[in-house]
Amino acid sequence: MGAHDLWLLSPQLAMAALACTALVVDLATGRSKLVLWLSLIGLVIPAALSIALWAANPADTLVFFGAASVDRFSLFFTLLFTGVAAAVIVSAEKYASRFQEQRGEFVGLILASTTGMMLLASANELITIYVSLELTALPVAALLAFLREDRSAEAGMKFLILSGVSSALLLYGLVFIFGFTGTTRLDEIFARIGDLQASGGFDSTVPFGSYGLLLGIALAISGFAFKLAAAPFQMWVPDAYEGGPTPVVAFLSVASKAAGFAVVLRILYSAFGSPELAVEWSALFAVLAVVTMTLGNLMALPQKNVKRLLGYSTISQAGFMLIGLAAVSANTSAGSLVAGPQSVVFYLAGYAFTNLAVFLGVIAITNRTNDNTIAGFAGMGRRAPVTALLLAIGLISLLGLPPTVGFMSKIFVFNAAVNSGLAWLALAGVLNSVISAYYYLRVIRAMYMEAPTSDERITLDPSLGVATGIAAFGAVLFGVAPWFLLRAAEIAVRSLSGVAGS
Amino acid sequence: MNLENVLLVSAVIFGIGLFGVLTRRNVIVVLMSIELMFNAVNLAAIAFARFTVPYSLAGGPVSVTSDAVRQVLTGQAFAVFVIGVAAAEVTLGLALAMAIFRRRETVEVTDLTTARG
Numbered sequence: 014m015g016a017h018d019l020w021l022l023s024p025q026l027a028m029a030a031l032a033c034t035a036l037v038v039d040l041a042t043g044r045s046k047l048v049l050w051l052s053l054i055g056l057v058i059p060a061a062l063s064i065a066l067w068a069a070n071p072a073d074t075l076v077f078f079g080a081a082s083v084d085r086f087s088l089f090f091t092l093l094f095t096g097v098a099a100a101v102i103v104s105a106e107k108y109a110s111r112f113q114e115q116r117g118e119f120v121g122l123i124l125a126s127t128t129g130m131m132l133l134a135s136a137n138e139l140i141t142i143y144v145s146l147e148l149t150a151l152p153v154a155a156l157l158a159f160l161r162e163d164r165s166a167e168a169g170m171k172f173l174i175l176s177g178v179s180s181a182l183l184l185y186g187l188v189f190i191f192g193f194t195g196t197t198r199l200d201e202i203f204a205r206i207g208d209l210q211a212s213g214g215f216d217s218t219v220p221f222g223s224y225g226l227l228l229g230i231a232l233a234i235s236g237f238a239f240k241l242a243a244a245p246f247q248m249w250v251p252d253a254y255e256g257g258p259t260p261v262v263a264f265l266s267v268a269s270k271a272a273g274f275a276v277v278l279r280i281l282y283s284a285f286g287s288p289e290l291a292v293e294w295s296a297l298f299a300v301l302a303v304v305t306m307t308l309g310n311l312m313a314l315p316q317k318n319v320k321r322l323l324g325y326s327t328i329s330q331a332g333f334m335l336i337g338l339a340a341v342s343a344n345t346s347a348g349s350l351v352a353g354p355q356s357v358v359f360y361l362a363g364y365a366f367t368n369l370a371v372f373l374g375v376i377a378i379t380n381r382t383n384d385n386t387i388a389g390f391a392g393m394g395r396r397a398p399v400t401a402l403l404l405a406i407g408l409i410s411l412l413g414l415p416p417t418v419g420f421m422s423k424i425f426v427f428n429a430a431v432n433s434g435l436a437w438l439a440l441a442g443v444l445n446s447v448i449s450a451y452y453y454l455r456v457i458r459a460m461y462m463e464a465p466t467s468d469e470r471i472t473l474d475p476s477l478g479v480a481t482g483i484a485a486f487g488a489v490l491f492g493v494a495p496w497f498l499l500r501a502a503e504i505a506v507r508s509l510s511g512v513a514g515s
Numbered sequence: 516m517n518l519e520n521v522l523l524v525s526a527v528i529f530g531i532g533l534f535g536v537l538t539r540r541n542v543i544v545v546l547m548s549i550e551l552m553f554n555a556v557n558l559a560a561i562a563f564a565r566f567t568v569p570y571s572l573a574g575g576p577v578s579v580t581s582d583a584v585r586q587v588l589t590g591q592a593f594a595v596f597v598i599g600v601a602a603a604e605v606t607l608g609l610a611l612a613m614a615i616f617r618r619r620e621t622v623e624v625t626d627l628t629t630a631r632g
Contacts, residue, residue, distance in 0.1 A: 139593075140589075140592065140593055140596050143596065143597070143600070144596055144600060147600045147603070147604065151603060151604065151607055154607055154611070155607060158614060160612055163615075164621065166611060166614045166615045166618065167615070169609075169611050170542065170611045170612070170615060172532055173537070173604070173607060173608050173611060174542075174545055174546075174549070174608070175602075177546075177549040177552075177604055177608070178533070178536050178549060178552070181532070181533075181549060181552035181553055181556060182552075184597060185529060185552075185555070185556050185557040185559065188556055188559045188560045188563060188593065189559070191560065191561030191589070191590065191593065192559070192560075192562075192567060195586045196586070196589070197593070222530060367577070378600075379605060409592060
């Protein structure tokens with residue numbers, strides 16, 4: 014512990030300091046515009062520190078006695094979260110007129126939650142994981158309740174209650190894992206499970222080798238499902254999405270989901286990466302993937318509210334990502350162990366661009382119309398041509414058509430599934446993609462084929478337009494030329510101890 | 516007094532909490548039930564730390580004293596962190612309940628149905 018630890022943890026520390034600065038500046042000056050731009054510029058610091066750390070690639074990545082591991086995997090996500098936070102803050106600039114007085118707090122809470130996510134992506138120890146998880150969830154619950162509407166407070170309450178129940182389940186699972194292995198550090202858990210397997214302490218007739226571990230892992234995974242917006246904890250999503258402020262919902266669906274997948278990937282590979290266990294949880298995730306995709310898709314079909322529709326869409330997208338989690342080690346040829354997590358990380362990064370384009374487009378339009386129904390988007394192709402185009406690009410990428418990143422993500426995920434002997438799972442994924450075409454195209458059809466309800470033009474706000482443009486550009490760029498992102502995802506995943514070791 | 520008994524009590528408390536969350540209609544009582552689940556977890560964490568034979572004593576390659584001490588302390592630290600975070604969670608929950616009550620004069624979960632598909 015010393016200067017080296019502080020240097021490794023500097024992106025997280027900078028983000029925490031930025032969150033505090035935003036709150037203090039807001040309190041001292043009361044000029045929320047200043048806070049907004051100050052924190053946007055301030056976000057450069059954690060981003061620059063992450064890039065510097067990625068380039069330096071220190072040999073010893075463990076921080077504070079192994080509580081966190083700042084490797085390239087966590088730095089990849091750190092950069093992703095910083096970018097998402099910047100986009101969300103930009104999008105809140107105009108939207109925030111609805112909560113004028115608390116704009117400074119809004120920025121502070123977003124940054125606090127981002128700090129939690131950055132810690133979550135690097136946490137290497139069960140207690141740290143739990144505390145960071147709550148640091149991401151609690152500010153979001155407050156943010157969801159930010160609008161002065163009934164639905165908003167309701168969204169915050171539902172989110173908080175379900176977050177509480179899921180983290181209680183998660184904790185119960187973590188405590189059993191701790192009780193079974195006697196340690197909370199992921200690398201030590203891995204070592205002790207290895208010792209137990211070697212000494213014949215595992216019962217091969219029981220899943221995961223013992224009932225203690227079975228209970229621990231099953232409870233922990235169902236707790237994490239809340240973060241991922243996956244079955245069996247997906248029911249909070251539509252209500253929270255419909256009621257909450259749209260920028261917060263965008264933050265929730267992109268950053269929060271990525272943080273959940275980051276921590277699940279790290280736990281699975283660093284602590285439970287041994288082949289005997291991997292077969293078991295792979296089967297578990299295969300089932301969860303099918304249930305999540307199908308449930309999200311079928312529920313999305315009859316929706317009339319765009320935000321609610323995107324809520325169900327985010328559930329089904331989580332299902333596609335779960336396919337990548339299931340795709341491990343059935344064939345333990347050298348490449349296939351990287352392919353699964355690599356496809357998940359690539360999917361998450363692509364999904365960040367895609368979904369931000371969609372949400373920022375929705376914000377740009379609904380800021381003016383104040384109408385979240387699909388009917389309210391009628392004729393937007395004429396009323397707001399640029400925004401509608403960017404929004405359509407995002408929707409096509411969510412659907413997974415070329416030349417967008419959504420297409421590439423699905424190819425890589427399905428490919429990883431087929432290579433690890435889960436062809437049926439890939440098939441289920443393809444079928445679900447076809448179903449999802451119905452509701453994504455419905456929004457596009459409303460924008461381009463239906464007559465507008467009024468002739469008033471909707472101009473695109475410059476800062477919001479730039480953010481939406483970057484997101485949509487990324488969604489197309491990484492669809493045409495995915496190699497850079499794919500390579501970064503591979504480097505990130507290879508720095509996870511369980512992946513590189515085997 | 517052994518590990519199984521304490522874990523059984525913990526599981527019963529956890530079950531009561533979960534049952535409360537699923538069946539109670541008042542938001543305040545739901546928050547209390549969540550608190551019950553957290554405390555069941557605390558009980559289990561401390562029991563594991565106290566009763567499981569430390570790995571080193573079972574023949575593991577780690578020095579006996581420091582590892583045994585660390586395991587006991589880890590379980591207790593776990594509980595302390597859970598207590599702290601649970602307090603924050605309940606504070607936020609009560610604040611939201613107040614916000615809802617001011618508007619609606621009710622904190623019944625069954626009345627929270629504005630968001631519908």
